[in-house]
Amino acid sequence: MLLLLILHAVAALSAPLLVRAGGNRVLYGLALVPAAASAWAFANTGDVKSETYPWVPHLDVDLALRMGPLAWLMLLVVGGIGAVVLAYSSKYFTEGDPNLGRFAGVFLGFAGAMTGLVLSDDLIVLYVFWELTTVFSYLLIGHSPEQAAARRAAMQALVVTTAGGLAMLVGFVMLGEHAGTYKWSEITAGQLPEGGYLATAAVLILAGALSKSAIFPFSFWLPSAMAAPTPASAYLHAASMVKAGVFLIGLLGPAFGDVVAWRWVTVAAGVVTMLLGGWAAMRQHDLKLVLAYGTVSQLGLLTVAFGAGSRTAALAGAALLVSHALFKAALFLVVGVIDHATGTRDLRELSGLGRRMPALAIAATLAVASMAGLPPLAGFVGKEAAFAAFEQEPLILLALVAGSGLTVAYGLRVLWGAFADKPDTARALPTPSGAALVGPPLLLACAGLIPGLFATRLDGVLAPWAAEFGGPAYHLGLWHGFGLPVLLSVVVLGLGLSIFAAARRRDSWPAQRFPAAESVYRRIMGAVDRAAVEVTGFTQRGSLPFSLGMILVVMVVIGTVTLALGAPWPAGIRLWDSPLQLVAGAVVAASALLAARARRRMTAMILVGVGGYGMAVLFILHGAPDLALTQFLVETATIVMFLLVLRRLPAFFSARPLVGSRVVRNVVAVASGLVAAGMAYAAVSGRQAVPISVDFPDLAVSYGGGTNIVNVALVDIRAWDTMGEISVLVVAATGVASLIFRRDDALRGRSTSPSGSLTNGGPGWLRAGDTPEARRQSIILQVVTRLLFHTIVLFSIYLLFSGHNEPGGGFAGGLVAGLALTTRYLAGGKPELNAAAPVDAGLVLGTGLLIAVGSGLAAMIAGGQVLQSALIDLHLPVLGHIHFATSAVFDIGVYLIVVGLVLEILRSLGAELDRRHDAGSASEAATGDDRVKELV
Template sequence: MLIAVALHFLAALAAPLLAPRLGRWIFPLLAVVPAGTAVWALAQSTAARSVAPPSERLEWVPSLSLALAFRLDPLAWLMTLVIGVVGALVLLYCTGYFSDDDEGLGRFAACLTAFAGAMVGLVTADDVLLLYIFWEITTVLSYLLIGHTSRLKASRVAASQALVVTTFGGLAMLVGLVMLAEHVGSYRLSVIVAEPPAATTTVAVAVGLVLVGAMSKSALVPFQFWLPGAMAAPTPVSAFLHAAAMVKAGIYLMARMAPGFSDLAVWRWMLVVGGGATMLLGAWRALRQTDLKLLLAHGTVSQLGFLALLLGIGNGDAALAGVALIVAHALFKSSLFLSVGVIDHATGTRDVRLLSGLRRSMPWTYWSCVLALASMAGLPPLYGFVAKEAAIGALQHGGPAPGDAVSTAALVVVVLGSALTFAYSARFLLVGLGDHAPGIPGKKAATVPTPVTRQPVWAVAVPAVLAAAGLVLAPLATRLEPWLAAAGGPWPKTPEPAHLLFVPHPGIPLLLTGVVIVLGVLLVVARRPVAVAQRSMPELVSSERGYRWAMRMLERSANETTGFIQRGSLELNLALIFSMVVLLPGAALVTGVTWPAEVRVFDSAAQLAVALIVGGAAIAAARSRRRLRGVFLVGVTGYGVAMLFLLHGAPDLALTQVLVETVSIAVFVLVLRRLPVKFRDFSTRLDRRLRWALGIAVGLVMFLLALTAAAVRQAPPASGILADRAKSYGGGENIVNVILVDIRAWDTMGELSVVLVAATGVASLVFLRSERASTSWERIRNARGRRRSHAAASSDGRRWIPDAGSLPWGGRSLMLEVATRVIFHAIIVWSLYLLLAGHNHPGGGFAAGLVAGLALLLRYLAGGRAELGAALPVVPGWLLGTGLFLSAGTGLLSMLVGGHVLQTWVFDLHLGPLGDLHLVTSTAFDVGVYLVVVGLLLDIFSSLGSALDRDIHHEDQPADRSARLLDAEYADHEEASR
């Protein structure tokens, strides 16, 4: 099962690469994957019905109870078969539907194939968290598929609407599934259904949340409005997602959980009432549609309501009928959607008012539609008739208590809904495909057929195969019943069980079928009065209008909230943040915490001295009127913290803190060149007092939190085992480094991603104008060329800091240039030492990268912006991307060789006379960290250093003159205030 899912995603990854060469013929190649999945499912048919069905389990994140657990029981087997068969045929249909020059062909093929794989994973997943992951993958892929024609606003709006609705339902479902899993004590879906918890309010709420997710995915009332809007998608998407796959995900979840939870009142009421309302509403709206695709969309909504109603009844007969209807609906509805796509391509329209004479001009498509429509209307000898007869029989027998009122009401709804289904099926056939004058439905005029163009064989044959399948399966209904009954789930035996019968027995179900046909014929005959009645009936309640109103209110409230908070004032932003820091943790401190019995203020006089220095520097920084002085005072606090780390015996942390503080001061100084010397303070005395009060409150709250945090610990600290784990598990003696590259490597991976975002943000803030990549490469080539030319011009071929000569004489420092020539290489060697020695000694990739970055800063300060490019003539993005790729690749490689993601492998090699080599694979991860940090610092120095130098050089007035003008303005303001 895992292999089947993986093959779909691998094929999806290959599709964009192959599509430019193969064109539309990429689709038959991709169809091999779902077809192979269907063949594999057929081969597992006997095993799936066994007492112990095939299952696979691969632990993924044990601490989160997350595992790659799959189980091919009868229901999963049936859904996999449907997904594989319909998915393969739809991909074959795409060969005739698309042309080689269609836009985004590779992207569409990839998304459709990946969607099939996600559906296979969803129906076979036996872990609730894994099920949710596949659930959301289908949501994202459906968004991409519905919005495939992104140039059209209708496609974008429909895709966004489907995404919002199904994501909302998915979150509700996740909460419900987690509540059930925690209540049962297992995250395995099969265990939750087999051993359901006792009916309590909590369980009822959890089941209700799960059903909200299922109903939103399957477009049941009140979420039904997104499905008709999704008809903006290409026809293959409608045929697969909205007939056989995506909308069936919710139905599948209902069928999966019905044996364990159908006895709950919330289950029956939500599904029977919601399903019945959806069935009637969808069928009623389908009657008034003039677009064939919209007619089928509303019909799909109606059929999904029918399925939900059956699964809400709560007995084995209804479940059997529901499973049979799932198969029938997948066949006839996908055939009809694909046929509409053929008609649209051949005639250029789907409007029934413009179609005529298709029985003669498109006979294969016409008769495919006839078979599929007959099955949808529940007419013999089609499989849809078999499923509908079983449904009526199941409702006649009742739910858990035969003859109960809920089942009786559901039976009435099904009869009325089936009559409406017959009527809109007849409307599709008689008005959409019949002979009438275009624009005047109902008037015979065989002499004006709609012009058609010849369609490819693939496009015509696939709908015919799907429609014919309903004709073939009907006589096999009795033989297929054991498999479908097993897929329906384990239910108690009933005295008079319903069966799937090709030739029905005389009785109430057959009589009600006759009533359905009579009512349907009456609706067809009276279609004009019905149309008038529909137009005259006001739509009092519209969930779509409610959705749009909710989105408008959400957008308005977001704008108002953002407008109130984000006013462009850093002071206001910081005040709000710090106020929350005081209020929320402060409330926890006031309401009651466990205070430590003994508090040690300091351990030594050195600690007290450093603490006093840090506190004094912080107060002085807050009172400083000059920016540069404030930066240096803040730096003193950072160096003081490093000293505290050192006094506590943490040299690795102290080294990193010193390096970070040094880089921070350098960046501050680079930025301060563009700012006035002094702070501009227009605040009143009251404002200053409030700021001091807020600052003191924040410090006090954080101090008290740190003081009480250890007292409320409920689990033993992990630090006690880290020393041993660092050696045995990570192969190193530096606990800090092993934590970063091994024990908490996932956190480091996330932080590397944040570093990339930060680098992008810094560059975008500084480079206000758009700079093409070619310009960046040109600067790099120029820097390399200058380096070669300087080397050639030098008598001995070696010259250091050659670009310093381009600086104005007043901006050069000969002492700094000479010192840089002497120590630059030593700093680089030290950074490499820290990188390689960090696993056992102070250092590591982060600290080493900071040291290398400071070396680059030294070259920049000594030689200017040109020297920075000459020191490391590469684009920072290359370093950032290569580092992240190397770190991620290390984790992937460890998984491919049979270990866990980011697992460390230790190799002790004896090299004879050369000695022993202790090799740890996490070193490669650390090298990635090193490259990312160097790339970040190079990007910062290029943006805040050389880029600002270039801007200053091109400005009419120097930056220091601007700063002097601002200082003069500030002085004038102070003088006026006095």
């Protein structure tokens, strides 16, 4: 069974490509996929098959598939009709229709979802397939997205069925949580909940089932869904998807039969839908809409049969289900052919088609005969059983007779409307339709004979399922002797004929729209829209300060309430770990406060930097040398970056906020500070469990092969974090470059600049100041930085490799190397930078990421986990004993990425901004010269 689902998925995904390559005829090949599902079901007639594959073991959700008798029937219908309709689509769409590939893909995806739905034994899996059919239905209804009506209809169907589906999910969860399993076969085997709990679950599930099957009050979405292409309507909105709700009622029926609410909701809603749908069908002029309302009516009948909870009614439902699928799909395809041949579906404009398209007329007549319940067609078998099932309940029986009478009437209306000669209407001149278009509906209509002639065989397969319902035994069959059912069948035919005749005499059929349901839906959607606009307009002013302030206010409110109500207040407090912390802390706090007050960019930047160095001191005092080292280096790099950009920006921050908003801002700021301090105060005593890090020292030495716990953890225990982090760095570097280099400049400026200086023969080592730019700079500084550069780089490499056992590591090493490049740039500008690092920054970043990822994958290929490290001990002749952890390779990647980031920053925020500034002042000077000339 899983194979069938995989087959559908593969076919759906490859359909667009295949159709593009092979044209419309590919659809015949693709039709084999749903046909295979049907054939598989046929080959396993009478068997109960089940398969289980683990899917989400943590949630006890398994891909549990099970084919019982009802699923068997559905699979035959879904697969068989799917194949026929897909083959029909090949000719229905014009050759080379650009949207056909998408249609075929979505269609097959739907067929697969429907197959999964009927085969699911796990309720969660069933829900997933259920919603998949909704999504595919949405895509098919909205097949022509440029039409507003199609978009609206698609959205309507989606909203209505998804809302019902969500209610159903709640019902499923209630059942599953009570039973401790979501497998339906196990839930029914165990003890079901009782009373109100079960009734609530039943009604919630019904909300999903009834909305899917377009039962009152959810009926309105189905006629709108006729915006879909006719093959999609025939398959989804007549034969398969709308049957899903009815199928679910039939599947769960045996377990819910005793729940009063289950029976009354289904029977009452079904009867109302059947009558309203039949009535509305008589009013329509569009043949497709007549069929759509007829489908609604028939779904009502099916709901009554499956929901009634008796053995006879259930068998009637199954027989009606298969007969309806066959005759309704056939009729839709007939209407599709008519539409194709004449360009209209309006029965007031069609006349005389019966003579011109006899084969089509035969197909339609057979289908309508089945719908009307004439022997020996499938519809007759179902209707007989339905009448027999409700023999003891006169009210329901009366409703069934009325509904069936309407069915006969609108069936005749379709036949008359499509094929009859109408004296006052011009004869239609259809373009000829080939056998490829007329064949499928004829095939489906003739197939209506099979369940009729083989009714007893069908009965044999369905009997085990039907027996789960209570009630006296009944067997499907063509002939049960003269009795009430046969009498009623005759009455129904007479009634239908007279309704049809009466309708023909009147010009207009009395108005009876689906009461208010659709306008209620519109009003709800309108209200949701309005509410969304109001809420969005109120909360999202589009102003960043406002949005941030909103978030902070929420933080303050929730934080205050939590602290006031339930925070674990610590018993005592220490002033400090060492008095030096007070000094460093005071520096950090004072610089932060002064920075917040500063109005000059440079002042604020320096104060923030001072605070950063103060943080580094706090780290040292805390016992975190690696943090301190990294903080020092990062702070230095940050100051350089700020300087590079701020020298181009105005000295003062622009417009000050108004006084009023300044007050609000400060209140929010002080409140955030107080809450943060309060949380810090309370959180410390909240730590009661043993920290996870107690094992880190042992792990670092035995698994990581190093003694510096922090650095070993970065490349080993928490290597995934580091992997994420270096990815962020690469993204940030790329972002910086793309923001600074304009698109056209980007390629030219970046690729030529490093190599450009090399082709000049290079400035030569220690020979500084031979470029015009460099003449403005200190030659002594340039020479000194060149002398120091290699030493610093060497030191950075030392830090990289010693990091495993002492402070250092890839980050610190990379930053030191980056700062070495920075000094070269600051001393000599772009030429010096290019001489020091004659490579593209992107190349460094990419190599670093490749090494980091590669080391992780290598561990996996070697049989370990991703990023697992191994320890290698080597004895080399000269170097002696070498102890090496493979995580050092990962650290090299980190090192390169940090170097690449700094290099990218220097190229972008440094060299490129220099270039622009020079270009800008040069052009200013040029215009100045022009002015002087003019004056002279």
